[in-house]
Amino acid sequence: MKGESSGLIIGISIGVVIGVLLAISALFCFRYHRKRSQIGNSSSRRAATLPIRANGVDSCSILSDSTVGPESPVKSGWNGNGKSMWLEGFKRSNVVSASGIPEYSYKDLQKATCNFTTLIGQGAFGPVYKAQMSTGETVAVKVLATDSKQGEKEFQTEVMLLGRLHHRNLVNLVGYCAEKGQHMLVYVFMSKGSLASHLYDENYGPLTWNLRVHIALDVARGLEYLHDGAVPPVIHRDIKSSNILLDQSMRARVADFGLSREEMVDKHAANIRGTFGYLDPEYISTRNFTKKSDVYSFGVLLFELIAGRSPLQGLMEYVELAAMNTEGKTGWEEIVDSRLDGIFDVEELNEVASLAYKCVNRAPRKRPSMRDIVQVLSRILKTRHNRKHHRKSQSTTADEVSIDMEQAEAKTPTSTHLREESVDSTADTYEL
16 A cells, blocks of 8 residues: 555656656747747848948949849838838837937928938938038938838848947948938038049049058958957948048048848848949859958959949959959059059059959958958058158158268368468478
């Protein structure tokens, strides 16, 4: 009897233990799936679809409307009434308000842009206006076109990313407006416009070679910060000359983060986004975008600076033909922008072109990192500075030698005259 009751107790105990373990396991599974769901939702909110066009010349836009797949957030974000589900839920979301970017009222921006009459540019995102704020600060205001089906996601992406990204070579977002059905982004005003304007607009004078190398270094530093300084790292995905803006001092800043994504987000994209001519061939074939995709686009931009030719005008075909003769190292003079009138350092040109050719290597693993690129361009400019300083020192030394020689020549007749007088005096004394 005792044996049976002991067995019963043991059985009940084992059952209770098993039940508790199962309950704990179920709880952990539930919490795990819930956490993954939250991460997925957060990532999808940060995802972007199309680039916001930069202030100044805009060379191209979305690849095609057909690239928007059935699972695309662009399509799924719109209901049957033509209203954005994201826009409808915008006020319920604290994503943008948590970015730390100041929010401006519609009335303030309306007044600052003289009722939106100071148009300075037009892009896929919508019109861009120059604005004079009440503080006296001049800014650029991008207004989301009311019929834009993609810009809302870009709006959210830019506010979220630029709310935490701060670097001297990135265009600073100073505010936003989400009021009266309007979405606007307020940026620091870049008075010299886009790099594309200076390369292709006849109203602008040609950029000097020295300035082109400095601009390349500025862009490289901005991208290096995105790749290695930001946490988590950010991949820009739309580097091109119209997205590089220049300030009053001709310092370059990277703009337009509507397409950008954090590296932690799924790298596989169902739809190709970007700009023809700058797209990494590896990204086109695999739909995987990485930091090396930005490096490829930067390499195209370097060749654009060298040749003064747009990727839409067969730039890379032009480069490949030249590479057959140069072996990728020297002899790149044949592709140099004719507007430079031959005023450039041949050694520097070949170094920059050789670097650009490595950036556009078909194999991503053979491309340099942005950190490597910054180091190479910095060394080129440092060598230029040292060479210039050395020439100046040589010139100063030569001037000093010339002055000494002139002084010596000036003294020579006097001493000769004195010697002659001394001889004559001696002769006279001798005769006496």
